[in-house]
Amino acid sequence: MGLIIALGVLLVIYFGAAIYYMNHFYYGSVVNCISASGKTVEEVKSEVEAQLKDYSLSLKERGGKTEQIKAVDIGMKYDSDKEVGALKDRQNGFKWISAFFSKEDNAITLKLTYDKELLKKQFDKLSCFDSKNVIEPKNASIKYNDNGYVIVDEVNGTKINKDVLYAKVENAIIKEETIVDMETIDCYIKPQYTSKSEKLIEAKNQLNKYIASKITYNFGMQKETIDNSIINKWIYLDENFKVKVDEGKIKAYVQGLASKYNTIGKIRSFHTSSGTTINVSGGDYGSAISVDKELEYLAAAIKEGQAATREPKYAQTAFASGSNDVGNTYVEIDISRQHLWFYKNGSLVVQGNVVTGNLSSGHATPSGIYSLKYKERDAVLKGQGYAAPVDYWMPFNGGIGMHDASWRYGEFGGSIYKTNGSHGCVNCPYDVAKTVYNNIEIGTPIVCYY
Secondary structure, eight states: OHHHHHHHHHHHHHHHHHHHHTTSOOTTOEETTEEOTTOOHHHHHHHHHHHHHTOEEEEEOTTSOEEEEEGGGTTOEEOHHHHHHHHHHTSOGGGGGGGGTOOTTSEEOOOEEOOHHHHHHHHHTOGGGOTTTOOOOBOOEEEEETTEEEEEOOBOOOOBOHHHHHHHHHHHHHTTOOEEETTTTTOBOOOSOOTTOHHHHHHHHHHHHHHTOEEEEEETTEEEEEOHHHHTTTEEEOTTOOEEEOHHHHHHHHHHHHHHHOOTTOOEEEEOTTSOEEEEOOSSOSOEEOHHHHHHHHHHHHHHTOEEEEOOOEEEOOSSOSSOTTTTOEEEEETTTTEEEEEETTEEEEEEEOBOBOTTTTOOOOOEEEEOOOOEEEEEEEETTEEEEEEEEEEEETTEEEEEOGGGTTOOSTTHHHHHOBSSOEEEOHHHHHHHHHHOOTTOEEEEEO
16 A cells, blocks of 8 residues: 555655756756756846846957956847757656656757957957057167167067957857956067067177277377267167168268368468468378278278277378378478479588579469479470470479479579469479489478568
C-alpha cells in the first residue's frame, strides 16, 4: 500500500513538473549568459532586452577622458523573437528530468545586430576627433643651449588612427565588451622619432662633436676665435637628422675676416722721407686671406672636432707683418718732388731724382702702394710707337715699373714729368736703377704718392 502511494506521489510530481516545463525553460537553461531556469519565453526576452538597453561601450582616452557609445544610439538588438522560442520548443516538457543530466538544448547565444550607419555617425561625433581637441604628435628634436645640444622629448599627442579604432569598436560591440582602452589598442598615431631613437642620439652626439671644435686665428697682436657660440650657427640637421655644415655661412664668416684683416688697397699711414705723415690708399700691395682655402679648412676641422691655433692661408702676403705691413724695407717715390728713396731694413740704400709719367699726355704715374712683381735684366720696353731697351727693369703696377733711362742724358727731377714724362714708368738714373735692382727683392712694397 505504501509503495502505491509513493508511486502515485512521484507521478503527480512528474506530471506536474512536465506541465510546468511546457511553458518554462529547463533547469540550467542559459540565454546570453542570463539564467533562464524556470522562466517563460516572455520573461527571458524581457530580461535580455533590459540587459541590452543598459549596454554602453566606454572608450578610455589618453589623458583620463572617457566617452561612450550607447546601444540605444546605434540600434543594437538581439534576434530574440525566433531564437528564444525555438530554444523552448526544443525542450519537451515530459523530458524535463533529462536537463539534470544533459546540457544539450539548454543554452544559446543570440545574434546581435546594430545599425552600421548609426554607429558610424556616433563614432564620427566623438570629441576625440574634434580638431580643437586633437594634439598633433611631434617628433623629438634637438636644440642648442649654452651646454651644447640636447634632445627635446617628443610630443605623443592625441591624434587617432580612425580605421584602427573603428575596427576595435566594432569588434568590442559584437562581443558586448564594455570598455575599449585606447592606450592599449595602439590606435594613437605615434611620432616617428622619440628621445630614445638611435638616429636622434647619434645626431646629437655628432653635433656636440662639431661644436667641440675651437679654432683660433692669429692676426699679429689680434686673435679671432671660432668656438661653439659661432659653430652652432653653421651646422644644422636635415629632414633625416643628418648633420650638415652650411658652407655658405662659413664662407661669409671668412669673408668678414678678409674684410677686417686684408690690407690690399687699404688706407695706410706713411711717414715720408720729407718728414711728414700722409695717408696712402690704393695699389695692390698687402695681404689677402684665401677665402676658399680657409672655407675648406674650417669645414673639415669642424667635422673632425679639431682644436687648433693657426694663421690663415693667404692668397697674397705682405712683405712685412703687423699693423704697418709696409715694414722698413720699401721704395718710396714722391711724385710731386720727383724723388725716389730705397730703404732696406730701415737703412737708406740709395736715393735720387726721377722722372715719372707725363701729366700733359694723361700718363701720370698712379699713386698707391704696390709690390715688386719681378725684375729683369736687359729688357726691351715696348709700347705704341716706341721700343726702349733698358738694363734694369722692375715692374710693380702692370706695365709700370722702375728702370734706367739712358735717353734722358742725366736729366731727372724738377718739372720734366709734367710735359716730357714717361708713359707711366719711373725713369731712374742708371746708378740708382742698378743699385735698387741689385738690392731689392720681389714683393718689396713700392710707395707712390703725390
